[in-house]
Amino acid sequence: MKLLLLFGILLITTHANAQENKPLAPGYTELPFKPAKPGSYTLPIITQAANGEVITSNNQPKQLHILMGDKIVILSFIYAACSDVNGCPLATQVLHKISRQLQKQPELADKLRLLTLSFNPAQDTPEMMRHYGEGFKTGNFDWQFLTTRDEAALQPILDGYQQNVQKVYDDKGQFTGTFSHLLRVYLIDKDKNVRNIYSVDFLHADTLINDVLNLLADAKPQAKVQAANPEMLFQPGDNKQNYQQADYQTRSLALAQRRGQPANLLALAQKPPLGLPKLPVPKDNPLTQAKIALGRKLFYDRRLSLNNTFSCAICHIPEQGFSNNEMTTAVGIEGRSVRRNSPSLYNVGYAQLLFHDGRENSLEQQAWGPLLAHNEMANPSIAYVVDKLKASVDYRGLFEKAFNKGPTMETIGQALASYQRTLNAADSPFDRWYFGRQKGALSEPAQRGFALFTGKAACSTCHSIGEKTALFTDQKRHNTGIGYTESMQRSPEKHRVQVAPGVFVDVNSDNLKGLNTEKANDLGYYEISQNPADRWAYKTPSLRNVALSAPYMHNGSLPTLADVVKFYNQGGAANENLSPLLKPLALSDREIADLVVFLEALSGGNVSALISDAFAAPVGDSGAMARPTPDPGKGR
Known part of the structure; x- marks a missing residue:
């Protein structure tokens, strides 16, 4: 050739x-x-x-x-x-x-x-x-x-x-x-x-x-390249580590170079890996192979956005913890700012609260939030998305096979939810040591970290661990002070902007006005409940696979796990609604390091299989979908 x-x-x-x-x-x-x-x-x-x-x-x-x-x-x-x-x-x-x-x-x-x-x-x-x-x-x-x-x-x-x-x-x-x-x-x-x-x-x-x-x-054949460098499959496509140094050299990997292997996602949902409980599945949306395959196709299809450029996976990147390691807060179509960090989707099927503020409680309903948000996927209406899918050649018959009817608001949400319920990652070193009773599965520093996690640091008060399984979340909302601090801080007169590797310039804040939309204040669950006691309250995330989903907190303000532990070590950030569970911990540097090692030991042993399956998923081709044709008799 x-x-x-x-x-x-x-x-x-x-x-x-x-x-x-x-x-x-x-x-x-x-x-x-x-x-x-x-x-x-x-x-x-x-x-x-x-x-x-x-x-x-x-x-x-x-x-x-x-x-x-x-x-x-x-x-x-x-x-x-x-x-x-x-x-x-x-x-x-x-x-x-x-x-x-x-x-x-x-x-x-x-x-x-x-x-x-x-x-x-x-x-x-x-x-x-x-x-x-x-x-x-x-x-x-x-x-x-x-x-x-x-x-x-x-x-x-x-x-x-x-x-x-x-x-x-x-x-x-x-x-x-x-x-x-x-x-x-x-x-x-x-x-x-x-x-x-x-x-x-x-x-x-x-x-x-x-x-x-x-x-x-x-x-050199691509298969040989991947065989020699298996890690190339599971890292950001454009790894900017050490970008701040003047001698930085790019290590960008083209996503299209990666080859995936489909996984049996239904089996993974029906029999979760070690450490996870039985998966809760709604009675009105039982899991099937057809639904999962359809939801997987939708998840990676950029045509679900207004301008055919943005898929769910652009914010929830498989090889970046199904989150985004490269941005503190998400960016929607046309570079539109989103004020919160992209949350990881690992084990999201177990979550009782969805979005950082916990305003939804069903994956079927949650799916329509980003689809319709003007600064995310920006679709103007539910009908616009439905009509787009009905006009697609490569979706013909798929909804009928999965639901015995065509695309609707209900079936689109059910399909996306079905795929997300299969993203279950556990069987971590901690699981094999704690639940599997394998003595050598967890390192000594991680074991010390676990003792701190459940003892002096009291992390397990909110990130709970059961006798046979652990979700590492109490499924509640808490005010840690992160939101309060961001709301109260004054904008600096100058911003330091990096324009090239090792090159920074200080720019007056006034000169940056108009280049981006002003970031709206974030009051957490108060925006939903209108209860002053809920100001700056956000849900407790699961800590499973947490080492894969940096940066952290609802606004991505803490770049590393060490920064997170140090933040809680100081007792959070004081404010009138601060959770009473938070207090200074007096951890030593070694204890902080041991806690980080423990958190890193919560990465699931099946993560690579889920990422490889994601790489094997079809990606929507805009040429295969016609634009919805408005009915001349409507909308006048």
Whole structure:
């Protein structure tokens, strides 16, 4: 098999009369540096290349994917009438340079294909593209010039590559024949995976050729990579540890490089791992394989958000404790701020209170909170989500199989709840030592930590442990002072902002206003109950798998387990509603360390299986779902 490089370009175009003194892009000049040796660096998988129906210059309809898979391909989006020197002419100039270089390297030229697709199908007919291409093609090199039958056929392709193309109109509302768009270039391998993205400042023939050679040199099979580095499956895709240091080097792992193995989730729910009690399941929503599979599909489907970009798993990331290790508080679609941390979903089927403030008590009901929240998945209504799923090709028959009826508010919530009830992780070192009576299963520091947990530190008062099982939560709400402290603190005059590894700048707070929405004050369960005694009260989370779900507390304000233990060691933060259970603990540094070791020993032995199953889950393709069509007789 030969590699396929898809090189997609979406160009910035402006009015032609502004071109005379415009600085030329680097792609026109000599490369000012020597590229790294091919094979010495990694081009991670970014996303899957989009498909769509195109028309060749010989007027033959083809699927774009048909032109991929056997070669490396460079795809540029242009329109023939473009006059922006750093727009379409830049794209064709760079590709022309590549074409000329490869005529001298036939062994490499045989593995590369250039595709140039017009985003002006009304003017750039197949015949026009054939004439246009004759001015650029060099010898017999494989360079194909494409168009589409109309804008309706083109739009899904542009959407698939996230290319925002807009027509430019004059003062009278007439189309000027020019377009406004961004220059982006996509490098895609033989499996149709995007491996690099270039902008106008990075688009250069020498760089592209070097990246092609790098892909060819990187012939190590993915299975061997994972076998040699099994830990690569279970860590953040972009590990920014030590990012604050000036010599930081990225260790980003493309999520698409990971391969998962489906698990028997129903069996895991029916027979929970050591340390967990029998799973409570509502009588009106018994677990079945069909429901779990449907809920799993929904959970990882980005199409459940308003703009088809955001899934449940984007906040509840499997390899990050089904939470988010990289953000203190969550971020919804379009970067909209959410004021609370993403809670872990491990063992969520046992939770009697849901959300940090415990305002819901049913997973079936809870599911609709993030689906409808304007700063999370932002769907405008329940009907919008239902209609979207009804219009989806790949959901046809799945709801009927699981529930004997189609998508409804009820069945969508039941399906998502069914999958989440299978995310049960236990059989930890602590479980094997305490419930399994395996003497060597827990280290001595962890055993000392357990003695503190149930004794001097009194953690088990709220994070309870039973005789045969342990959920490590009393299923109640408490005021620890974290919410009070955040509400009462004054905003600093300056914020320290990290702009690059090891580089920080102090920015006046006034200069940051308007860049983000003001974070609303958080009063905890008081916002639901309206009882002043409930101010800053939040539910007690389970401590199972707690080492996997940093940062901590409802606002993500404590980055490590050691910080959490130190906070409770000081007795929380004093306020009039502080829980009477909190008091200074007088723990020594060694005792704090032992408690942390114990908490780390609560990670389930089956966590890897659940993550691997998540990696094997299908991910929604926006091309498989039509947008809901409004009824003209409604909503007027």
